[in-house]
Amino acid sequence: MATSIVIVETPESQQLLIQKANASLSLQGSIRVPGDKSISHRALMLGAIAQGETTVEGLLLGEDPRSTASCFRALGAEISELNTERVRVQGAGIGQLIEPANILDAGNSGTTIRLMLGLLAGQPGQFFSVTGDASLRSRPMSRVVKPLRQMGAQIWGRQDGNLAPLAIQGQHLRPIHYHSPIASAQVKSCILLAGLMTEGETTVTEPALSRDHSERMLRAFGAQLSIDPETHSVTITGPAQLHGQPVIVPGDISSAAFWLVAGSIVPDSDLVIENVGVNPTRTGILEALAMMEADIELQNQREVAGEPVADLRVRHRQLKACEIGGDLIPRLIDEIPILAVAAAFAQGTTVIRDAAELRVKESDRLAVMAHQLNRLGARVTELPDGLEITGGTPLTGAEVDSHDDHRVAMSLAIAGLNAAGTTTINRAEAAAISYPNFTATLQQICREG
Numbered sequence: 001m002a003t004s005i006v007i008v009e010t011p012e013s014q015q016l017l018i019q020k021a022n023a024s025l026s027l028q029g030s031i032r033v034p035g036d037k038s039i040s041h042r043a044l045m046l047g048a049i050a051q052g053e054t055t056v057e058g059l060l061l062g063e064d065p066r067s068t069a070s071c072f073r074a075l076g077a078e079i080s081e082l083n084t085e086r087v088r089v090q091g092a093g094i095g096q097l098i099e100p101a102n103i104l105d106a107g108n109s110g111t112t113i114r115l116m117l118g119l120l121a122g123q124p125g126q127f128f129s130v131t132g133d134a135s136l137r138s139r140p141m142s143r144v145v146k147p148l149r150q151m152g153a154q155i156w157g158r159q160d161g162n163l164a165p166l167a168i169q170g171q172h173l174r175p176i177h178y179h180s181p182i183a184s185a186q187v188k189s190c191i192l193l194a195g196l197m198t199e200g201e202t203t204v205t206e207p208a209l210s211r212d213h214s215e216r217m218l219r220a221f222g223a224q225l226s227i228d229p230e231t232h233s234v235t236i237t238g239p240a241q242l243h244g245q246p247v248i249v250p251g252d253i254s255s256a257a258f259w260l261v262a263g264s265i266v267p268d269s270d271l272v273i274e275n276v277g278v279n280p281t282r283t284g285i286l287e288a289l290a291m292m293e294a295d296i297e298l299q300n301q302r303e304v305a306g307e308p309v310a311d312l313r314v315r316h317r318q319l320k321a322c323e324i325g326g327d328l329i330p331r332l333i334d335e336i337p338i339l340a341v342a343a344a345f346a347q348g349t350t351v352i353r354d355a356a357e358l359r360v361k362e363s364d365r366l367a368v369m370a371h372q373l374n375r376l377g378a379r380v381t382e383l384p385d386g387l388e389i390t391g392g393t394p395l396t397g398a399e400v401d402s403h404d405d406h407r408v409a410m411s412l413a414i415a416g417l418n419a420a421g422t423t424t425i426n427r428a429e430a431a432a433i434s435y436p437n438f439t440a441t442l443q444q445i446c447r448e449g
């Protein structure tokens with residue numbers, strides 16, 4: 001019997017079944033991952049508020065960027081049908097978004113709602129309501145509502161504006177210097193976008209550096225930005241007019257991370273993942289896997305449209321435990337679920353700390369990953385701000401659940417590749433948020449020896 005990877009449709013959702021054969025399995029081939037989710041959102045949003053045309057190549061066709069596109073269409077931007085070849089965005093111009101007649105729905109996407117709030121808050125005289133799915137409606141918005149209110153924004157919602165649905169009455173905003181208590185690119189980007197529409201300098205200072213795609217793209221679109229790397233501060237000078245640009249979106253390192261870990265833990269594997277964005281604010285996963293002694297090579301390093309890109313070759317090697325925390329966390333924040341899988345197969349005890357932010361992602365990723373990996377026989381202890389994972393116990397297939405979290409669904413599928421018997425992942429359709437072809441790629445690279 002060969003290993004089989006099957007999707008079973010149930011009336012409510014999808015199950016992904018990984019049925020491991022006795023014959024040896026390895027992962028082989030050259031693959032591409034979908035476009036970077038963070039860059040895709042920003043290309044659509046900056047395109048929507050710029051003057052003139054923005055073209056986007058390599059856009060992620062996942063559900064999250066679709067939420068961004070539908071919100072900004074409702075706000076008056078012309079966005080062509082989404083495809084990976086070339087999406088055209090005809091911008092409305094700064095401060096020129098129109099008041100939609102209906103509620104804006106950000107779906108599952110924290111980046112959509114938080115960045116969009118920065119733009120809506122500074123549209124004087126217009127009223128907006130924004131919401132999202134059950135997960136998004138339980139995630140904290142006060143992290144952006146608080147600084148926006150300091151700028152003069154009027155926002156209402158449950159828990160004093162912490163929870164969507166939110167109502168926004170657009171105002172003339174004033175610039176601020178905001179010292180963010182968390183390293184969050186969503187908070188930073190929201191304030192910078194609001195700062196675009198104010199008179200003067202708006203500064204955000206973070207405790208550690210978060211991803212800098214907004215800074216890079218705002219500059220490329222013509223905004224005046226100064227960055228102080230010593231203090232992790234960014235200043236934008238408003239009011240600024242943006243000009244439409246061609247954007248090329250590299251492959252998402254957060255999606256590549258699943259294959260980097262899969263190739264590391266499945267014996268005899270040898271995979272090349274082409275065209276992956278390796279922006280230094282995102283490469284924490286490469287550093288963590290290097291600490292674990294993974295065999296990963298960066299090939300053909302180049303710069304594409306203002307973002308560093310490389311091909312990543314990964315070959316199987318026994319991983320070792322490591323300790324992860326501090327400033328590294330914001331640089332691998334979305335990769336912690338799959339790192340937990342890597343740790344379950346590493347020799348020794350891996351400790352991940354300073355990662356309490358994971359509790360307010362699409363699911364409580366610390367609780368969910370600990371519980372689901374333990375169902376497969378792993379030894380994972382949940383810490384208040386992280387995970388402690390003792391690797392080396394062989395995993396056995398079981399029924400697990402994604403909790404509607406895309407990164408959990410895919411992480412569990414990779415764990416299932418190395419578990420004996422059948423692993424069933426319930427609510428596996430969540431993967432389509434960031435990786436619509438995940439299962440097809442998984443099927444494509446599996447080789448039976």
Ligand code: S3P
Nearest residue numbers: 038111183184185186187333334
């Ligand atoms: C993102 C920032 C991160 C990350 C999210 C995407 C972005 O969130 O987890 O998937 O595109 O700005 P935080 O800013 O909340 O850390």
